[in-house]
Amino acid sequence: MPDQVILVTGASSGIGEATALRLSQMGHTVYGAARRVERMRHLADSGIRVLAMDITQDASMQAAIETIIAQEGRLDVLVNNAGYGSYGALEDVPMEEARAQFEVNVFGAVRLIQLALPHMRARRSGTIVNITSMGGKIHTPLGGWYHGTKFALEAISDCLRMELRPFGIDVVVIEPGGIRTEWAGIAADQLRKTSGHGPYGPQAEVMAQSMTGEASLGRQSPPQIIADTIARAVKARHPKTRYAAGFAARPTIFLRWLLSDRAFDGVMRRATGLSKVA
Incomplete structure (x- = not known):
């Protein structure tokens, strides 16, 4: 397998950090991007090229891609990992926060794809890896906006896969299940802040x-x-279009396919403890 030039977003922690290290260990040239550059010093010590990038700022994304092309002459793989979970009852979540969720989880990822594709098309090769979630196939209570972003990125990836086939570019969706990262704590804090003290308070807690x-x-x-x-x-020479991995990802996605909407609602309410809330 030849050395590839890879950009991983959200590389300062969690899945992005682990992915940057793993790909670097395989001998690839890895650029790890995130807003919190100070948290990536250990990545730089491991040979990973660290980039400051805010995926809500177009100029920041353009500068990152331009830096990679100037230094390497190509970009072979883009791993769109940056994202977060903002939970709260749909009635409670301010539209500003809803838009921010889409800005990070969807529009930032798509804009990076737009910036990367001309360079991949020129070489008629490349791989786009979009990290969605099993939450892009299922639904959980009080997570409407988060799930909306993941469902959107799943659909966008499917359309993109067909568009890019003539150019030899693969599009891969990764659907994590329960993963030990900062995600859950951030989502829970936002949930309590948004819906913890109103009519949805018991469900939120x-x-x-x-x-x-x-x-x-x-x-x-x-x-x-x-x-x-x-x-x-x-x-992989011919990667799968989707990979579900991590705790409960495959069985939960299978259950969603198997069960009716209301039956799956019941499973989720019991799994989260909400069946005990009046």
């Missing part, structure tokens, strides 16, 4: 506990599992 309580630790896989999955996709 139960849901937040299901995300971060002691029992949740047994429902989380290490981020290295997703890093290894991305590595397999990057290594």
Whole structure:
């Protein structure tokens, strides 16, 4: 497998950090991008090229791509990992926060794809890896805006895959299940802030506990599992269109396919503890 030039977003922690390290260990030239550059010093010590990038700022994304092309002459793989989970009852979430969720999880990823594609098309090769979630196939209470972003990125990836086939560019979707990262804590904090004190308060507290309580630790896989999955996709000559990995990802996606809407609602309410809330 030849050395590839790879950009990983959201590389300062969690899945992005683990992925950048794994791909670098495989001998690839890896650029790790994030807003919090100070948290990536250990990545730089491991030979990863660290980039400051804010995926809500177009100039920042353009500068990152231009730097990679100037230094390497190409970009072979883009791993769109940056994102976050903002939970809250649909009635409570301010539209500003809803738009911010889409700006990071969808529009930032798509804009980077737009910037990367001319260079990939010129070489008639490349791989776009979009990190969605099993949450791009299922739904959980109080997560409407988050799931909306992941459903959107799944659909965009499918359309993109067909558009890029004539140019020899692969599009891969990674669907993590429960992963041990900062994601759950951030989502739970936002949930309590948004819906913890109103009519949805009882649901919000139960849901937040299901995300971060002691029992949740047994429902989380290490981020290295997703890093290894991305590595397999990057290594494959003909990668799959989708890889589900991490705690409960495959069985939960299968259940969603198998069950009716209301039956799956019941499963989710019981799994999160909301069945006990009046």
